[in-house]
Amino acid sequence: MELHVVINGRKDLAEQLYQQLREAIGSGRLAAGAQLPPSRLLAEQLGVSRKTVSDTYATLSYEGLLIGKTGRGTFVNARAPQSERLQNATDLACAANLSKWQSLPSPMRHPTRDGALRCEFIGGATTRSLFPQDEWRRCTQDALRRIAQNSGFYSQPEGLPALRNAIARHIAFSRGVKCRDDDIVVTNGAQQALDLIARVVLEPGSLVAMEDPGYTPVRLMFDAMGATVVGVPVDEQGIQVELIPDGTRLIYVTPSHQFPLGMPMSLPRREALLARAFELGAIVIEDDYDSEFRYSGRPTDSLQSxxxxxMVAYVGTFSKTLLPELRLGYAVLPPAIVGAVLKAKQLTDQHSSTLPQWALAKFISEGYLLKHIRRCHTVYAGRRERILARLAGDLSPWFDAVPTVAGFHLAALCKVPVNIPLLMELARKVEVGVYPLSPFFHETPVREGLMIGFGAIETLDIDPALDKVRDILQQIG
Structure with a gap:
């Protein structure tokens, strides 16, 4: 590490070093856990005796500011006492706003690698073993060569032209989306695309209509922006358009695979939604998060088509087809809001990282993405059929699967009262992660059940895991 110490003159050398190190630790310039240079090296750099440095280290260690680790060196103590009391959140002028953000829940937060269970039925996660490592590595190496040849300037907020062109061709083929390259902005995952659209469309107090149950993280985001969010019930055809209130400025829907229940929006309902949005002058966000995986029936094109x-802003992501950690998404924007969203993107983070953009552009153009989707589709279809068979079999006394034809999660509604929190707790003890539907309901009455993701769990683990779930259900009655 780089340690900045200045010795003035030849008097009180130990005191000078002590005061500067103590101040650096107290101010945080030397962070907790940071390693200090060896005493011999620091003495040579400062032109002082090694004893001066060693004695200073010993004094700071006695005061609890440093800690020596045998064979490793001297470190800033992570539990070092603070010389001054730090401000509490309640002391600050923004205390109320901090409290509001702090109180927000964290729905769908994925576990860490160390905290993951052996059998995870969590939604939105993919199987790492299916990721095409070799193909991605070749694309990343090509991206590094391209970056090395570039000027060193910042890129453009809308994203690399090569990636926007690749996305436009891909979604036209796979989802029937009608767009030009200039309609697309590349984002850090779908969540940023949703945030940017909301930023330019909404003001404090603006009315937002979204499906209920629906995607809770985006509802919390709208809330945090000061919008008034109205939950609109869904039925077997999707959002009940006639219940979208007057004055609505933004409508958020998942028409191809309703989140979390899974049914697709019918054609008459889609037509009614577009007519209602035009009547209101509202923007419709179509979140098409995982509909590239379709298992039966005629493929349904996007609402945007x-x-x-x-009126429709189409939002897509590569987190579901590749890996969530890549954090690459995009929005296909209506002409009326393109300019505003690009300004918001530039002010937010300038642009998304160009290394994964170059890699993904080549990955799509070389045909690797479609090949990977086809491979995942086969695997996911098998997992889905296995889960549906169990829900129709020995788990049928407790659960009823909601009909769905796309994605890589499905919903199972309770047929009889089930203590879902207790089921989750006992399942965790046997290394099975199951997750409730209840957090996704906002204003409509909660329908208890499970959201069963099958992207992360290995196929051979499904039956043993569901055996444990069945045994727990029999145990709790």
Whole structure:
């Protein structure tokens, strides 16, 4: 590490060193856990005796500011006492706002690698073993060569032209999306795309309508922006359009694979939604998060492909087809809001990292993405059929699967009262992660059940895990 110490003159050398190190630790310039240079090296750099440095280290260690670790060196104590009382959140002028953010829940937060269970039915996660490491590595190496040849300037907020072109061709083929390269902005995952659209469309007090149950993280985001969020009930055809209130400025839907229940929005309901949005002058966000995986029936094109008036903002992600850690998403924007969203993107983070953008552009263009989706589709289809068979079999006394034809999670509603929190707790003790539907309900009455993701769990683990779930259900009655 780089340690900045200045010795003035030849008097009180130990005191000078002590005061500067103590101040650096107290101010945080030397962070907790940081390693200090060996005493011999620091003495040579400062032109003082090694004893001066060793004695200073010993004094700071006695005061609890440093800690020596045998064979490793001297470190700033992570539990070092503070010389001054730090400000509490309640002392600050922004205390109320901090409290509001601190009180927000963290729905769908994925476990850490160390905290993950052996059998995870969590939604939104993919199987790492299916990721095409060799193909991605080749694309990343190509991306590094391209970056080395670039000027060193910042890139453009809308994303690399090569990636936007690759995305436009891919979603036109796979989802029927009608767009030009200029309609696309590359984002850090779908969540940033949703945030940017909301930033330019909403003001404090603006009315937002979204499906209920629905995607809780985006509802919390709208809330945090000061919007008034209205939950609109869904039925077997999707959002009940006639219940979208007057004055709505933004409508958020998941028409191809309703989150979390899973049913697709019917064609008449889609037409009614577009007519209602035009009547209101509202922007519709179509979150098409995992519909590239379709298992039965005729493929349904995107809602955006039906939009002839420029009202639908289509949001997609590569977190579900590749890996969540890549944090790459995109939005296909109506002409009316493209300029505003690009300004918001530039002010937020300038642009998304270009290394994964170059890699993904090549990955799509070389055909690796479609090949990977087809491979995952086969695996996910097998897992889905296995879970549905169990829900129709020995788990049928407790659960009923909601019909769904796409994605890599499904919902199972309780047929009889089930203590879901107790089921989750006991399942965790046997290394099985199951997750409730209840957090996704906002204003409509909660329907108890489970959201069963099958992207992360290995196929051979499904039956043993569901055996444990069945045994627990029999145990708790």
């Amino acid at each position: 039906m939009d002839s008036r420029g």
